[in-house]
Amino acid sequence: MxxxxxxxxxKVILDNSNNLCMDCYNKILSEEYGCECFNEFTREIxxxxxxxxxxxxEIEQMLLGKYTYWRAYEEGGYEFALRVDTxxxxxxxxxxxxxxxxxxxxxxxxxxxxxxxxxxxxxxYRGNLEYNLNETGLLRIEDDADGKIYIYMDGxxxxxEEFLKMLTVYNGFNMEWRFLDIADDVDMPLxxxxxxxxMEEYWQKFESMIMRFAEHGSFVSYKRSxxxxxxxxxxxxxxxxxxxxxxxxxxVELGERIINRLKGLETDDDCFPIYEIESVERILEx
Ligand SMILES: [Zn+2]
Numbered sequence: 554m555x556x557x558x559x560x561x562x563x564k565v566i567l568d569n570s571n572n573l574c575m576d577c578y579n580k581i582l583s584e585e586y587g588c589e590c591f592n593e594f595t596r597e598i599x600x601x602x603x604x605x606x607x608x609x610x611e612i613e614q615m616l617l618g619k620y621t622y623w624r625a626y627e628e629g630g631y632e633f634a635l636r637v638d639t640x641x642x643x644x645x646x647x648x649x650x651x652x653x654x655x656x657x658x659x660x661x662x663x664x665x666x667x668x669x670x671x672x673x674x675x676x677x678y679r680g681n682l683e684y685n686l687n688e689t690g691l692l693r694i695e696d697d698a699d700g701k702i703y704i705y706m707d708g709x710x711x712x713x714e715e716f717l718k719m720l721t722v723y724n725g726f727n728m729e730w731r732f733l734d735i736a737d738d739v740d741m742p743l744x745x746x747x748x749x750x751x752m753e754e755y756w757q758k759f760e761s762m763i764m765r766f767a768e769h770g771s772f773v774s775y776k777r778s779x780x781x782x783x784x785x786x787x788x789x790x791x792x793x794x795x796x797x798x799x800x801x802x803x804x805v806e807l808g809e810r811i812i813n814r815l816k817g818l819e820t821d822d823d824c825f826p827i828y829e830i831e832s833v834e835r836i837l838e839x
Contacts, residue, residue, distance in 0.1 A: 565615075575613055582616040591643040598625070598651065600658060603750045608708060610654060612647070622736065623650045630708035632693060633657050636736040645783075652787055653738075656794060659751070660743030662690025662706045663719075675722040677715045684709070686719040691739055752803045755795070759788060759811055767818060775822035785829050793836050808837045 554563040554572050561574035567581070576592065583590035591614070600608045610625040616639060623635040623646055633653045637646040666676075668683040677684045684707075693705040704711040711719075720728075733739065766781040767773050773781060792811070795804040812833050815826045 575615060579614060579616045582618070586616070586618060586639070588616075588639055594643075594647045598654070600654060602658065603754065606708075608658065612650070614643070621646065623647065625650055625654050627708060629710055630705065631657060632705070632735065634736040636734075648787060652790065656791060657739075658708070659791075660691070660739075660794075662687050662692065662743065663709075675718055675720075677711060677719055679709065684719070686722055687743075689743060691743060692716075693735070749803065752795075752807050755791070756807055756810060759814070762788065763814060763818070771817070771819055773818050773820045773822065773825065775820065775825070778820060778822040778825035782825060782829060785826075786832070789832060789836060792833070793839075796836060796839065805837055808833050 555561070556563045556574035556577050557572050558577040559574060561576065563572035564575050565573045565578040567573055567578060573581070579592075580590050594612060594614065596612055598610050598612060600610070602608070608627050608631060610627050610631070610633075613624045613626065615622045615624070619639055620636050621639045621643065623637070625631070625633045631654070633650065635646060635650045635653060637643070637649075663677075663684040663686055666683045666685065668676075668678055668681050672678060673683065673685075675685070690706065694702060695705060696702045702713050704713065704716045706716075762781070762784050764770055766777050766784075792804065792808060795807070812830055815830050815833070818826060820826070
């Protein structure tokens with residue numbers, strides 16, 4: 554089905570008759586609501602995990618009047634979403650969605666091991682990898698056109714039978730559960746899978762963020778310090794998660810590197826980066 558206005562694939566049917574692609578739909582709705590149409594975002598992002606697994610996400614925006622819904626969808630795998638006020642800065646929303654993807658991919662619901670000869674009855678196998686259920690986790694339920702139900706966990710599609718099989722590792726336990734809107738933030742303790750490589754990756758991310766704002770890699774003008782500060786605080790959310798659920802020692806090392814880098818910056822801003830450094834220190838103290 555093609556969009557009535559352009560040649561893109563139609564995804565929305567408006568007023569039961571107009572077939573529209575997401576962009577044309579958002580354009581029409583933003584005109585109707587008298588808000589600015591935000592169109593400058595990357596439609597596809599690719600994220601690679603330290604083990605080499607590649608995830609390709611399609612990014613989609615949908616205006617729903619007062620709210621705007623952001624969705625990142627991986628074919629046959631992960632899905633993340635965010636609901637924000639339409640009036641709010643959508644650039645920030647896109648960044649938050651990216652953060653949510655990174656955080657979501659880092660937090661695992663299953664433990665991966667190399668499969669051994671003679672398979673364990675309550676693990677699930679993909680290729681030469683063995684997956685075991687963690688004590689806490691997150692999953693998404695979907696059914697296909699035939700009504701067959703699938704579970705998506707850590708970006709992996711499992712059958713209902715496979716999921717039940719994994720549950721048997723907790724035979725004799727009680728299980729409690731709750732459901733969250735996909736756009737909500739997850740606040741349950743998910744195990745972050747952090748390796749040394751991953752920490753280095755996080756450091757590189759921080760360094761490239763500083764390099765984008767600092768002249769000659771060392772001077773941050775007061776004109777740019779507020780924008781940099783905003784990005785630093787988004788980044789610190791992840792640092793906090795790493796310390797809370799990942800490998801604490803490595804995360805502390807990362808935190809100290811960040812503090813030293815910030816202390817070494819020159820600036821003509823009276824406040825920056827005092828508060829930022831204090832915030833990292835506060836996270837490390839916990
Ligand atoms: Zn269109």
